[in-house]
Amino acid sequence: MNCVNQMAPEATAAPEVSGVRLPMGLLGFEQIKEYLLIANPDEDPFRWLRVKEDSRLAFVVIEPFLVVPEYQPDIPQADVEFLGLTGPQDALLYNIVTLRGVSQPTINLKGPIVFNRHTLVGKQVILANAGEYSVQHPLQVMEAGTVTASPACIQPAA
Amino acid sequence: MLILSRKSGESIVIDGRIIVKIVRVEGEVVKVGIEAPANLPVHRQEVYEEIQRSNQQALTQPKAPLPRLPRVKLPPAPGKAPTGLRTLSGQNSSLRT
Numbered sequence: 001m002n003c004v005n006q007m008a009p010e011a012t013a014a015p016e017v018s019g020v021r022l023p024m025g026l027l028g029f030e031q032i033k034e035y036l037l038i039a040n041p042d043e044d045p046f047r048w049l050r051v052k053e054d055s056r057l058a059f060v061v062i063e064p065f066l067v068v069p070e071y072q073p074d075i076p077q078a079d080v081e082f083l084g085l086t087g088p089q090d091a092l093l094y095n096i097v098t099l100r101g102v103s104q105p106t107i108n109l110k111g112p113i114v115f116n117r118h119t120l121v122g123k124q125v126i127l128a129n130a131g132e133y134s135v136q137h138p139l140q141v142m143e144a145g146t147v148t149a150s151p152a153c154i155q156p157a158a
Numbered sequence: 159m160l161i162l163s164r165k166s167g168e169s170i171v172i173d174g175r176i177i178v179k180i181v182r183v184e185g186e187v188v189k190v191g192i193e194a195p196a197n198l199p200v201h202r203q204e205v206y207e208e209i210q211r212s213n214q215q216a217l218t219q220p221k222a223p224l225p226r227l228p229r230v231k232l233p234p235a236p237g238k239a240p241t242g243l244r245t246l247s248g249q250n251s252s253l254r255t
Contacts, residue, residue, distance in 0.1 A: 024199070028210035029217075038220075046224050058220040059213070067227065078196040098216040105225050108216070111209040126201050126209065135212040141225040 013041040019052065020120045026059075026096075027111065027124055037061075037094075037120075047094060049113070060105075061094035064112060067139055073112055074129040083116045083123060092117040097139060105141060109133035 016039040025032050034052040045066050050058040064071045073093065075085075085091050092115040096108045110130040115122035127133065162170060169179040177193040192200050 026213050027206060028213045043224050045227070048220055050220055056219055058218060059216050060218060060222070060224065078199075081196050096213060096216045098212065099218055099222055099225070103225070108209065108212045110205065111212070124209070124213075126199075126205055130205055135208050139225065140228055142228055 015040045018120060020122055022122050024123055060097040062097055064093055064095045073127050075114060075125055076128045079123055079125045083114060085116055090116055105139040106136040107139050108135045109137045110135045
């Protein structure tokens, strides 16, 4: 939406873009292995996981601990080894958000994408404790009226 | 589909590197142990399919408008580590039941 830029002229800071690799792809998208992780400052804390070879395809992701502080992902040992994680400090988690027209977004807590923050290689992991979590955990949004089609057009720039 | 009869404690070997063992049969529940190389993903089919469907629904276009979140209560601690990785120091067995 162009109006995002018109209404929020202060949010013109360049997006941060990192190339990331998912050697196993995402479940259902196993053939796509190269992505760009894009952080637009005005969309924080959301990030875009965009297919590198196709700029029309992307997932919205978010660090789960920002929205579900009690989240306790138990990452299977095989995945820890696959990613070369030597401890929790090596891991960077992003969980996929399903927008559902932005008024009722949900976050997938069963299958986080775990990255090794040093190598930027990641994998969508099925948690050992996946049974404790939902693939459609509701994400709390500000209020119905502010999350319709183009929030930046409705809300004055802060 | 190849159908084999197995008793509790008996196994099947696939490709010389994957062992599927019937650990226990309790009424309608069969406990299966799978010994496979660590790089070979093994999942319960319904969880796998649930995440697959969720990913397909989540696929969007990079210009999609994003929701606004309430102000985060915690300060976004830089480099906050996951509290999980509980298996990190766990035993090294690849036998999953």
